[in-house]
Amino acid sequence: MNPSVIDTAVFAELQEAAGAEFVAELVGTFLDEAPGMLAELRGARAAGDGERFRRAAHSLKSNSHTFGAQALGAQARELELRGLAADAAQDAAALDALEAAYAQVAAALEELRHG
Amino acid sequence: MANAPARLLVADDNKVNRLLLQRSLQLQGHQVALAENGRVALEMLAREPFDVLLLDIAMPEMDGFQVLEHLAKDLRLRDLPVIVTSAVEGMDSVVRCIECGAEDYLTKPVNPVLLKARIGASLEKKRLRDQQKELVRRFATREVAEDLDASGFALGGHRVDATVMFSDIRGFTAMSELLPPEETIELLNTYYTLMFDAITGQGGVVNQMIGDGLMAIFGAPLPLPDACSSAVRAAQEMLEMVELFNREPDRAGKPAIRIGIGIASGSVIAGYTGTDQRATYTCVGDTVNLAARLEAHTKVADRALLIDGATRAALGDACVAQALGPVTFKGKTDAVEVFAVGA
Numbered sequence: 432m433n434p435s436v437i438d439t440a441v442f443a444e445l446q447e448a449a450g451a452e453f454v455a456e457l458v459g460t461f462l463d464e465a466p467g468m469l470a471e472l473r474g475a476r477a478a479g480d481g482e483r484f485r486r487a488a489h490s491l492k493s494n495s496h497t498f499g500a501q502a503l504g505a506q507a508r509e510l511e512l513r514g515l516a517a518d519a520a521q522d523a524a525a526l527d528a529l530e531a532a533y534a535q536v537a538a539a540l541e542e543l544r545h546g
Numbered sequence: 547m548a549n550a551p552a553r554l555l556v557a558d559d560n561k562v563n564r565l566l567l568q569r570s571l572q573l574q575g576h577q578v579a580l581a582e583n584g585r586v587a588l589e590m591l592a593r594e595p596f597d598v599l600l601l602d603i604a605m606p607e608m609d610g611f612q613v614l615e616h617l618a619k620d621l622r623l624r625d626l627p628v629i630v631t632s633a634v635e636g637m638d639s640v641v642r643c644i645e646c647g648a649e650d651y652l653t654k655p656v657n658p659v660l661l662k663a664r665i666g667a668s669l670e671k672k673r674l675r676d677q678q679k680e681l682v683r684r685f686a687t688r689e690v691a692e693d694l695d696a697s698g699f700a701l702g703g704h705r706v707d708a709t710v711m712f713s714d715i716r717g718f719t720a721m722s723e724l725l726p727p728e729e730t731i732e733l734l735n736t737y738y739t740l741m742f743d744a745i746t747g748q749g750g751v752v753n754q755m756i757g758d759g760l761m762a763i764f765g766a767p768l769p770l771p772d773a774c775s776s777a778v779r780a781a782q783e784m785l786e787m788v789e790l791f792n793r794e795p796d797r798a799g800k801p802a803i804r805i806g807i808g809i810a811s812g813s814v815i816a817g818y819t820g821t822d823q824r825a826t827y828t829c830v831g832d833t834v835n836l837a838a839r840l841e842a843h844t845k846v847a848d849r850a851l852l853i854d855g856a857t858r859a860a861l862g863d864a865c866v867a868q869a870l871g872p873v874t875f876k877g878k879t880d881a882v883e884v885f886a887v888g889a
Contacts, residue, residue: 448658449569457569461562489604493633494562497655512635 436539441499455544461494462537469530476522481515500536552597552669553577557587557613559605563654567600567631570658574665584608588616591623598668603632603639614646625675627668631656708766709773709811709857710834711750711781712841713741714759716804734758737803740787748780753828763829766816774811774860778887781807781851785888808840810854836882839875849886858885
């Protein structure tokens with residue numbers, strides 16, 4: 432696993448506070464929910480709905496930080512604070528990067544929850 | 547007990563956040579219910595009691611700010627402690643939440659230790675507020691407590707049209723000298739319970755109890771559409787209840803209780819009098835004096851229920867009242883018409 436994807440100290444702290452078994456379930460919930468948030472970002476971009484775009488980015492940021500996915504969280508945060516870009520192509524590129532980062536996080540979290 | 551189990555409501559549109567908060571709070575021994583947006587949270591708050599609300603800001607359908615605004619307008623929920631848990635950045639939203647009435651603000655991801663401390667502080671505040679409300683309720687009436695709650699406490703009054711009632715037990719002092727003290731108190735308690743039921747049942751407010759006497763107001767602090775009729779109905783019910791009480795088997799061989807009631811209607815000055823430390827909701831003015839005089843006059847007239855001309859006029863033909871003619875009361879320059887209701 433790429434150590435820069437998940438801050439293992441944050442993840443361990445979460446397990447300590449909430450219990451490893453519960454965190455394994457919570458990761459499962461996140462992996463179920465996150466694709467919806469990414470789709471929501473794409474949908475909001477297509478619809479030109481800045482409010483929806485910010486809210487979806489906000490949700491993804493919040494959850495990323497919960498699991499210690501700091502890099503993914505930072506990317507989502509940038510989209511939340513910026514909102515829709517004037518140039519749709521710029522958002523499309525940012526969303527491609529976000530989805531790639533998420534794929535790495537998802538793989539890392541899968542590994543962590545079974546580990 | 548600093549952290550007794552409490553009923554908490556978590557409102558958050560994000561499932562991971564919801565479940566994690568629920569888990570943290572359950573580990574701290576609390577009962578937790580979940581709402582996925584502000585609208586659902588308000589519905590749940592209307593249905594069942596909660597001790598603390600943990601509220602997210604960014605939510606679809608109804609966001610946290612809107613929930614705070616609704617709560618501030620709701621008398622019953624205004625004092626519910628709200629802890630905002632949000633990942634919204636910037637001091638602006640924190641300030642706005644606190645201004646909207648939130649108790650506290652925690653940024654996500656929520657630190658469990660901080661969460662525990664904040665929940666503890668909020669529960670303690672809730673406990674103190676509930677205690678205070680309970681005290682107000684016990685020593686004031688529900689209407690006065692709600693009026694206090696709604697408009698805050700301020701000495702001073704305003705002029706309102708109301709109907710005032712005075713009632714007391716005939717010969718109570720002589721009776722109480724023959725009874726053991728415990729029995730006297732028990733008798734008073736039973737009497738007050740019956741009278742309160744009759745008065746509050748008709749929308750009146752008992753605002754003073756002195757020994758065996760009481761004063762009640764109809765039409766203040768909350769307006770009552772038909773204050774005169776309500777007061778007279780309450781009085782008739784009081785007389786019936788006293789009759790029933792006298793006929794109870796365990797009252798056999800004991801002296802019958804008789805009460806006298808005086809009712810007057812008109813302009814009164816209603817408000818809080820006293821000091822900032824100790825004040826009472828009351829009504830003063832000519833109407834109040836007249837009701838007290840009428841009550842005293844029931845002994846002279848040997849009638850149970852006397853009312854003034856204004857009350858009589860408001861009742862119309864529906865009520866059978868006997869005109870007893872004008873009476874000049876002590877301290878009054880003009881004679882007033884007095885009417886007797888019932889036997």
